[in-house]
Amino acid sequence: MRRAFATGNFAVAEGAMTAGLRFYAGYPITPSSEIFEYLAEELPKRGGVVVQMEDEIASINAVIGASWAGAKAMTATSGPGFSLMAEAIGLAVITETPVVIVNVMRAGPSTGAPTKTSQSDVFQARWASHGDYIVPVYAPWSVQEAYDLTIKAFNTAELLRTPVILLSDATIAHLWESLTIYDRGEVEVIERKIPKKVSDEPYPPHKPDEDLVPPMPIFGAGFKALVESLLHDEWGHYSPTNSVYHSLVKRLVDKVVKRLSYVYEQETRFCEDAEVLLVSYGSTARTVYLVIKELRKRGVRAGFLRLKTLWPLDEERIRSCCPNAKKVIVVENNIGKIYMDMSRIFRNQDVFPASVLSLELPTPSEVLEAVEPWL
Amino acid sequence: MALAMHVHPLDKHLRVKRLPTIFCSGCGIGIALSAMLRALDKRISEGSVNPNKVLWVSGIGCSGRAVLYLNYDVAHVLHGRAIPFAIGAVLANPELKAVVLGGDGDIAAIGGNHLIHAAKRNFDMVVVMITNFIYAMTGGQVAPTTPYGVYTTTTPAGNPEYPLNVIKLVGALNANYVARASVTTPHLIEQYFYKALAMRGFRFIEVVATCPEMFGRHIGLRDSVEMFSELKKRVVYRHRPSLEEAMIDWEKGIVIGEFVERNNPSFIELLRGVKK
Known part of the structure; x- marks a missing residue:
């Protein structure tokens, strides 16, 4: 544990690293860029990768790919970039990919007022992508809480195999306060489930456990993962039938609702x-x-x-x-x-x-x- | 006789339970895919590729569906976003050998910006773009590669645009390998893909393919065999052609061959500080 004097943006970056962040992809945008810049300095020292992509669409898709390769992954942006990420939030939902997306809110609509604060994206955070789903959204009110809720966002993402949104804003982003940074072992850090062993026989990789969350067959380990953005059954096969539609969409929603007592904080x-x-x-x-x-x-x-x-x-x-x-x-x-x-x-x-x-x-x-x- | 087991030599690369494929008769994707699998099979049997580290990524479209039949780590992601997805996966685990497979709409239209930047970075991946000159899965709309003047369902008065030559685009960037083959020359698809698998950096192979169902219907070549023969007539092989020679013109001819071959450090090598 150590004490620091930090902004909300630095706190998000520190929180992500405490939670085990290994991959960050982003695109510069005010007022979120310090998260990116700070991680560009710090994360490679800890064995992680930071990359600037050609746009926010590429950033979020790279983050989803990295998560499938086994890395805890995050991106941070503000309203215009978050709008561009909307489609991929749905990809992370249907492919059950744990990722953390930080939206440091600024005033909109459109380009709006980049350096100015707002809370106008609270519904967009919920419903940015098309389709039926529930994604957890956290909103910190202090620098310390920006740190704490970033860790919580990662834990929720890993526990439920879901994208999680952290809604900060320009005020929190640039506010300086004292911050307690914990070491690994001093705070709870949750890791995703992966299948216990490589199966020689074909197996249904999307079959959930009792908690409604299937173990994640990450790439490169011999699991023969089948990541599917189409509506799919437990085998990952595209199946546009009502029975598959009901069971997939309801499970994606229920796995979050079932853990409401963990996800919800007030x-x-x-x-x-x-x-x-x-x-x-x-x-x-x-x-x-x-x-x-x-x-x-x-x-x-x-x-x-x-x-x-x-x-x-x-x-x-x-x-x-x-x-x-x-x-x-x-x-x-x-x-x-x-x-x-x-x-x-x-x-x-x-x-x-x-x-x-x-x-x-x-x-x-x-x-x-x-x-x-x-x- | 009826009890004989028929096992195709490429079956071990496939999720055979999922067969048959969705592809129309006369579609070129199967030819391209089997040529690629023969090359991969050779690489695996000679020990230069670990099958557990092969990752196939595709976006949306007919070609995008091909990876779903492969018995590897596969991802069928968003339209146009296979390249950035694969970039994230490879950066998180550089042992992965990523192959992105997609149509010309997926790779060069909606995914065009990602293609440019992946090539500019010389990013560690193989991209195979199957060019059929049309948006086939959605029912025959104009594609970035559709020839000038051709009727499509969204250009009923004929395509007013000249097509994009993707080989020239990628060749102008920092890619280590840029080649074009045709489904009428499957041995070249196999040869180029085999070579690309062992190279570093960004490797791009365009495979010109037949689509009698959509493109063929629009240009009066609805018959599979006729469409194949017509494509075959137009394809001209050149040994190490220059980028200036990279013509892809349904009227004048389609030049295939290896346009660019370099050995520059890849993105990940540069990240790690390797200078040559």
């Missing part, structure tokens, strides 16, 4: 006596926490729910986190997206959107202004 404060619950996540939650303390000084019984996992949501835990709250106010730096989830989940409370559309971290007065009409 933090609550002041919920014991809270009558009004403020929900937030990522960098904006920093300001919201400050505002809640201010409101409590003024006598408002405000509680705090901070989502660390943005998808999938543990609706039961969210619903029961603050039993006496009559009102729920969702504060976020976008047009009010997670608000839509909360208004669905909190069926018996009044749920209000408190959107602050800002290119900077929302200030306490901006948050207060957005929250006060609903108090």
